[in-house]
Amino acid sequence: MLSVKNLKASIDGTEILKGINLDVKAGEVHAIMGPNGSGKSTLAQVIAGRDTYEVTEGSVTYMGKDLLELPPEERAREGIFLAFQYPVEIPGVNNTYFLKAALNAARKHQGLEELDAMDFLMLVREKMKIIQLDEELLHRPVNAGFSGGEKKRNEIFQMAVLDPKLAVLDETDSGLDIDALRTVAEGVNSLRGKDKAIVVVTHYQRLLEHIVPDYVHVLADGRVVRSGGRELALELEKEGYSWVEQQTAGPAETRG
């Protein structure tokens, strides 16, 4: 489904991704772990199409398409979803209106009929139950005045409504208490499927207790330094990231 080859990306001339390789197949859940500044979030943003990062080398192929050729809105319509680490507050733009516009843009692109207000509302109600999102938040502007936990929940709620093929969760666990974490994880698990894939970007192991990955990759200094099964996450939890950094080949410099 997703194939990242020797991906290098930089921001303002500073190279952050230094040759990433990653293969994600349909039905799989991959976890990307690593210390702060290792390039995890950059990778997530580059997949979603953020143009503040310049891709200098390598390729990203998604469902047979050259992903780097597509603007962010087309990636979304093709089924890619990024749950933001810091969801953006958009005052004055109604949450429901926004989500309906997003869903119908994707449906139109996929040759499906656009949902009318009634059908959309039914879909929204159904998904809200899964995420346990307060209905009141639907009528508020997008993320405006939401608590940290509500914002993260709203991301997963959007994911549930948009039903992506490839979901990238960027530090969705940060800022969540244990109950909220469990709800969010249950929401994510309910969206797993044979034809779908999930990439979970996280600093900590704890989210992976709830969203169990098939593969774990460890990023350090812009490269994948270890890949393995779920036991790798446990190992990291025990040993800490310094253990990985010591093992990192190349210059000893680490990004803070």
Next chain:
Amino acid sequence: MSRITAAPPAATDFEALHLRIVGEGPDWIREFRTNARSRFVLEGLPHHRMEAWRNTNIAPIVAGLFEPACSTPEISGGGEGVWTGRLSQAPEKILALVRNNLGSLADAEGHPFTALNGSLLNEITLVVLPEGCAAGEPVTIGHTAGPGNSLNVPRTLILAGERAIGTIIETFEGTETEGGYFTSAVTEIFCGKDTDVKYCRVQREAPGSFHIGRVQARVEQGGRLHTAGIALGAALDREDAGVILAGEGASCEMDGLFLTDESRHVDNRTRIVHAVPNCRSRQVYKGILSDRSTAVFVGRVIVRPGAQHTDADQSNPNLLLSDDTTVYTRPQLEIYADDVRCTHGATVGQLDADALFYLRSRGIDPDEAGRLLVKGFAGEILDRIEVPSLRTQLESEVAGKLPVTSGSEG
């Protein structure tokens, strides 16, 4: 520094225009016009070396050749108990109110265009909400400017007695698509004790026209006033809005939204006077600028000596949709009391790149994302307009005026 000069000679002899209508109407109104004319002669036309006119060049008005036109306001709504009408239709009881109050809020001193309005005064729009009256429906006042070279002087007086509740919508427009005309409007609003008055002013003059507007209000003890000034049209627009909080517990909320494009210019001046303790004021004026347009916001809050426990907020966020726009924003706080809470803030920015990317990452077109963000920005003001039909209409007018943004730069 440059030498101080007076305004250049005007193409229109504004002083002489007064003589054409000086003889019309009852004695007191003739006297009102004559006094206003004296004030206008004293003030003269403003020029950009004057602090209050520093950022607004009225040369196009000075160069124009104008003919005074009669005001023909359309007045409707209000419902039971509300008296609305023109001066020419007013019974003696109402006339007495007009005589006692007209011009007492909108002092012409330092306001040459208020003096000009007074010197050419012909018709007055009157809204009287008697004591205890709750207007069943909004009062709508529509001013339509005369032909291309007309000088229009709409004048409105709103009187709300104790505990009166009402909404007044005043609109300014022109049928002349080319514009060229000049409107100098003055509205005075008296809010008695414990009143709840909402006033919405919509300026949608023709593109090439000139609009100079003044709104002056006074709120007595426990009264509440909400004003919304929406400026959508005219080549040159200057709007002065002033509120005096005159009785304890009085409050005012002033909202403003101005949209400018092409080479249009909008100059907003607000002046809130906290004359007594325990009053609250809140102002939010938002600007959306595109093309080569310019805008000014000067917001002054004056806290008089002894006006303790004043609570005043002011903000002026501006959204610049092109690199060639200019906005001048100056908050001015004059505080003569020591136990007060006053805040002010102004921001000038472009569409938020993070917000644009967020919307696009959900599948929304860059243009649509830009429009959503601008609509959202304006929505914070429009959402506070409580008349649904007006709010809906303004939302679509604002959306229709928004440029196609270059959101693809995201």
